[in-house]
Amino acid sequence: MSIHVIKVPDIGEGIAEVELVAWHVQPGDVVAEDQALADVMTDKANVEIPSPVSGKVIALGGKLGELISVGAELIRIDTGDVAGHAAGAAVEERTPPAAAVPAPIAAPTPPAPLKMPAPAASAAVAEAVEKPLASPAVRHRARELGIDLQHVKTTDGRITHQHLDALLTGKSAGAAQGKRSLYEQRDDEQIVPVIGLRRKIAQKMQESKRRIPHFTYVEEVDVTEIEALRAELNTRWGAQRGRLTLLPLLMRALVLGVQRYPQVNALFDDEAGKLIRYGATHIGIATQTDNGLVVPVVRHAEARDLWSSAAEVARLAQAARNGHATREELSGSTITITSLGALGGIVSTPVINHPEVAIVGVNRIVLRPMIIGGAVVPRKMMNLSSSFDHRVVDGSYAAEFIQAVRGYLEHPATLFVE
Incomplete structure (x- = not known):
């Protein structure tokens, strides 16, 4: 028996411990080199740990939800019989089966059962054949x-x-x-462990509300004209450049707004007592996934046109929902946009993404009668529900910032004027 001990790797950025969120193997399983063994969660991202060797799992180093120090033992693998398994598999493949001699067939016969390769040489193949059918959300x-x-x-x-x-x-x-009766009494309970990404979300929200005195400001915006512009851009350029949602237009308005009001495009280090204002606008896009809320970051939004912003948002959202977003893609934002899409409601009170000092919330668009020039006309209206860190952003300053964003959205030509 030759034992190979796999330890929690140094993931970098000063991380001292990780949370164990998933085991992909159990004691007794035969694994191949590079096969996924476990998932661990850092402050920002899910990290998959592969096996550097082939062999049989003999011991696991922790339970789901446990915090494990970098360098601690994660898993033990017996690599002693790997060569024997591989040799046996090779001999078996070279030996022709007895049924390989042709013979007359009077009637169709069922195919012979599929013969799986030796476990040590083809664990991945076996996994692909026997993998249960389930959605990513169910698997997670x-x-x-x-x-x-x-x-x-x-x-x-x-x-x-x-x-x-x-x-x-x-x-x-x-x-x-099965169907339940409309008035059936229920006494069942469910205990759902709060681990992994869900635990990180809970800790992040708690820290944000504990450390930041939130001030929320709500303003309605007439988006009739910018929606007309969006429709025209999609008609002319949608097939070649991709279709636009309102989001890249809002991002452009945000970029221009923070240039006039830089106090909201900042990070506040309350322990050091300093505010860091940024010339770059790195916009976090709050994204709902099957596993919870994450915030991928569109970097240097100030240097992107509408289609570049839209493409980057789509790429990051896909990576986040597939669980493939990197730590770099999930950190470094200077201001965040959050939206519930069609479920956006009338008003919300978004929680600031600590240590940022502002978050802009988008509510749903509704068609409402408005009075313009003494006449009642239908207009597309939308509320912006935005929160600010009241320690460093005064109420009047926040209101002026949102009014500036509103002005850009209601007069969309100004989005493109230097």
Whole structure:
């Protein structure tokens, strides 16, 4: 037996410990080199730890949700029989099967069962063949709960959140999916561990509300003209450059607004007692994923045109939702935009992304009757619900900033005038 000990790697940026959020293997599993062993969570991102060797897992170094120090033992792998497994697999592949001799066939016969390669040489192939059907959200939740999807029984082969709920409540999946009476009494409970990204979100929100005295300012904006401009741009250039949403236009208005009011494009180090204003505008885009809220960052928005901003937002959102966004892509913002899209409501009170000092919230667009020039006319209206750090941003300053953004949106030609 030859034991290889894998330790928690130094991920950099002064990180001393990580949270264990998922095991991809269990004791007794045979793993191949570069196969994913575990996921750990840093302050900013999920990091996958691959195996540097092939062999059999003999011990795991922690439970889900535990904080593990960098350099601590993560997993032990026995590499002693790897060569034997590989040699056996090679001999087996070279030996022709007995049924390989042609013979007359009177009637169609079922195909022979698929013969899987030796585990040490092809664990990835076996995983691909036997991997249960489940969405990424279901897989992530199962990892957080410590549920092995291989052991979840279904009628159609696809695992859903209801099957996980059924396991948590001790009931069968069929009962979980069955219809309930409208007035049926329920006494079931669910215990959902708050670990991984969800724990980081909770800690971040708590820190932001604890350390920052929030001041929220709401203003309505007539977006009729800028929506007309967006429609015209999409008609002319959508096929070649991609279709625009309102977001890149709002980002442009934000860039111009912070140039006039730089106090809101800043980070406040309250421990050192200093405010750092930035000439660059690195806009965080609050993005909802199946695993929780993350904030990928569009860097140097001041140097991007509308289509460049739109493309970067789309790229970052896709990376965030797939869980592939890097630490660099999830950090370094100087001001954040948050939106609930069609669910945006009338008013919200967004939480500032600490240590930033401002966040601009977008509510949904509604068609409302407005009085213009003494006449009642239909206009597309939208509220901006924005929060500011009242320690360094005064109320009047915040209001002036939002009024400037409003002016750019209501008179969209000014977005492109030097």
